[in-house]
Amino acid sequence: MKNNLRVERAIKNITQAELAELIGVSRQTINTIESNKYVPSTVLALKIARVFEKPVEQLFILEDAD
Amino acid sequence: MKPQFLFPTWTRWLGLALFLVHLPVILICKSYDIHSDPVDSGMFGSGHLFFVLTVVLMVSGLFLIAFARERIEDEQIYQLRLSSLRWAIFANYLILIICLIFINNKADYKDMLGLNLWVPLLLFIIIFRWKIYRLNRSLKPE
Numbered sequence: 001m002k003n004n005l006r007v008e009r010a011i012k013n014i015t016q017a018e019l020a021e022l023i024g025v026s027r028q029t030i031n032t033i034e035s036n037k038y039v040p041s042t043v044l045a046l047k048i049a050r051v052f053e054k055p056v057e058q059l060f061i062l063e064d065a066d
Numbered sequence: 067m068k069p070q071f072l073f074p075t076w077t078r079w080l081g082l083a084l085f086l087v088h089l090p091v092i093l094i095c096k097s098y099d100i101h102s103d104p105v106d107s108g109m110f111g112s113g114h115l116f117f118v119l120t121v122v123l124m125v126s127g128l129f130l131i132a133f134a135r136e137r138i139e140d141e142q143i144y145q146l147r148l149s150s151l152r153w154a155i156f157a158n159y160l161i162l163i164i165c166l167i168f169i170n171n172k173a174d175y176k177d178m179l180g181l182n183l184w185v186p187l188l189l190f191i192i193i194f195r196w197k198i199y200r201l202n203r204s205l206k207p208e
Binding site for chain 1: 138140141142143201202204205206208
């Protein structure tokens with residue numbers, strides 16, 4: 001699974017720390033999600049999607065290997 | 067994420083204090099050759115008080131350190147906690163089984179089972195801290 005968080009964050013112009021605070025997780029978690037080391041739970045993915053006002057599928061994309 | 071039951075963050079320092087307090091007590095008693103085996107049995111005999119001062123201080127200290135909430139306790143930390151606990155229990159029982167096979171006298175059995183008071187907690191704390199350290203080290207700059 002890959003994701004567009006870094007790009008979306010740049011568009012919205014918020015830092016990892018700000019995004020983390022908005023959804024109530026640590027900055028480390030946002031960082032590891034962005035670098036594809038951590039797969040967020042459905043709840044967290046939906047919260048992130050709500051911040052960016054986009055459907056989850058536009059932020060998190062399944063890959064062939066999944 | 068639904069909040070999990072954990073102690074408040076500050077209890078980690080309380081736990082550390084309790085753990086550190088028990089060290090000098092152990093050292094003093096060892097150097098004066100005071101034994102933990104109760105000579106005068108009973109609830110408030112010196113043997114039992116010694117036991118409370120050492121083992122209970124140590125175990126409750128480790129217990130508080132292990133189960134204190136992180137500053138931001140999110141689902142990733144929860145996952146690290148769970149996997150650290152799994153490894154700690156795994157390693158503890160591996161050690162226990164190996165000891166059970168290779169130990170062949172009653173006194174050593176007692177010592178070995180005594181280890182189970184604190185080995186799982188200590189292993190858990192070390193593995194959990196190590197995982198958090200690794201996580202923080204692996205962060206990429208924004």
